[in-house]
Amino acid sequence: MSRIVVVGGGAAGLELSTLLAKSVRKNDEVLLIEPEIDHYWKPRLHEIAAGTFDSDLDSVCYFTHGATHGYQHYQAAMTNIDRQQKVVNVRKADGTEDTVSYDYLVIAIGAVSNDFNTHGAQAHCMFLDSASQAREAWNQISHVLRAGNDSTINIVGAGATGVELAAELARVSKKLKRYNAACLHINLIEAADRVLPNSPQKMSEKVQEKLTRSDVNVLLNTRIKEVTHDGMQTSDGQFLAANTQFWAAGVKAPDWLNGIGGLAYNRMNQIIVNQDLSSTIDPAIFAIGDCASIPQADGSTVPPRAQAANQAAIHLAKSLSRHLDEQALTPFTFKDGGMVVAVGHHFAVGSFGIAPFAQNERCEGKLVLQGRMIRRIYDTIFRLHQSTVSGVFTVSRLMIAKRLKAVFKPTGI
Known part of the structure; x- marks a missing residue:
């Protein structure tokens, strides 16, 4: 039996916890340490700030979600790591201190401005x-x-x-x-x-x-x-x-992260990891998402984007599950799917893939499109995140509920 502890319930941490709970062995335990009660997809925080986000339908309660999908949510914040004892020091919501033991630790606390x-x-x-x-x-x-x-x-x-x-x-x-x-x-x-x-x-x-x-x-x-x-x-x-x-x-990882556990960090406070997402200092500790500096075969590092966090979470869920069965970890390769930016609630601009006919100085090999349809793609990316976390059937119900809510309770904006 192994205990996998995931620290951070953002896009990467929540997706990883959900996928691991489905793929690890029956007696293995997945524990998510996250100080917040509910999960919000970070690329949509600007909608919360503008008052246009639907918290009722587009947020996830960690406690009920964990109970439904097979992992446990522990409401606390990491304060330190004791690698010799294999424990995480945490501060609970009431201010008291505690320790959480682990066999494998994944840090996915994201980044800050x-x-x-x-x-x-x-x-x-x-x-x-x-x-x-x-x-x-x-x-x-x-x-x-x-x-x-x-x-x-x-x-x-x-x-x-x-x-x-x-x-x-x-x-x-x-x-x-x-x-x-x-x-x-x-x-x-x-x-x-x-x-x-x-x-x-x-x-x-x-x-x-x-x-x-x-x-x-x-x-x-x-x-x-x-x-x-x-x-x-x-x-x-x-x-x-x-x-x-x-x-x-x-963008940088939080200042408090730098130095914790004696791991290797870069100037942006990111944990330096190998291409298989394990830390360069301790093979039992992993890092994904914006708090990790992940090398690629061509010498570059993975950019701090939501799609990179999603890909790393999916990869590590598979790789670590196989590793529990004594198989080698596999290297993570980021595949750039382009970029979509919402410019208002009904309009977006995106760059997609390689467009051979558009390889000029301004397009840089990307097909750049705009309009309401691209905004639909932006929303679809969010729904894909929800599908990974909650399943296609649940997302379908949420989309129907959202349409009905818009009819019977218009927001005015």
């Missing part, structure tokens, strides 16, 4: 690294909308999170004007020379065009030097006044 030590960012900006932060953001924005006075929002970082948040807030502001809500003036601030700097240039152009049509003020080549309670000071001396401020730039 990187403020690059910008003065005032932590004190005066909101972050979207967790559902609780997103709910807090909506509480503040909801108050601003109800107050009726026009307000300015600064969002630092024009990666996927910043773009999606800006577009969703712009849509909410426009829709709620019918109820005399405040008008939100949104500044999207990016240090690079284009939005989505890690995507094909053609995709960046289409996204920026849509943002501009949505009245989002996009500020490129703009670095933030300092954040104050009422705005942001740029490196070129400009002051961007705002009532509400978000930081959505950069």
Whole structure:
């Protein structure tokens, strides 16, 4: 009998726990350590912050889900690892300390935004690294909308999170004007020379065009030097006044992770692992998702994306299950399926696969498409995540319930 402990209930951790519970031997135990009560898919946290996420139908209760799918949820947060004793030190919800023994440990705690030590960012900006932060953001924005006075929002970082948040807030502001809500003036601030700097240039152009049509003020080549309670000071001396401020730039693993258990870490606090996802220091400890630095055969590392976390979870579930039967672990190879970014609730832009006819400087070998149909693909990616976690039948019921809810209880936005 072996106990597999998974730390972190994000997309990677929850999918891995679910798949392992189905594939391991009958007497093996799967335990998920996660301080939150409910799971929310991180790429949709911007919808929680904008008040457009359906928490009733699109979240997962760890306790009931674990009981249904064969793993146990332990509500606690990891604080340390004792590799000699093979125990994880945790802090429970009531503040008390405890230890959890393991035979195999998988760390999947995800990543947080990187403020690059910008003065005032932590004190005066909101972050979207967790559902609780997103709910807090909506509480503040909801108050601003109800107050009726026009307000300015600064969002630092024009990666996927910043773009999606800006577009969703712009849509909410426009829709709620019918109820005399405040008008939100949104500044999207990016240090690079284009939005989505890690995507094909053609995709960046289409996204920026849509943002501009949505009245989002996009500020490129703009670095933030300092954040104050009422705005942001740029490196070129400009002051961007705002009532509400978000930081959505950069990605790193949490600072508290670095050094735990004496594992090897990189400068982004990520655990350095082998290609088979085992840590380079301890073969009984694995890491997947955004908190892991995963090498590839070509010398690159796996990018911090939701699809990479999903692929790693599926791979490790199979590989580790076979390893329990004394088979060798297999190397993980990331397959880039492209990128889809929502620009408002009914519109998305995506880059897909290799398009030989489009191999030019702007498309970079990717087929770039936009529109409502691409937004359907974006939603389908989320449904695939739900299918992995809860099964196709459950997802079908959720989709029917969502349609009925939209008919009988319209949200107005």
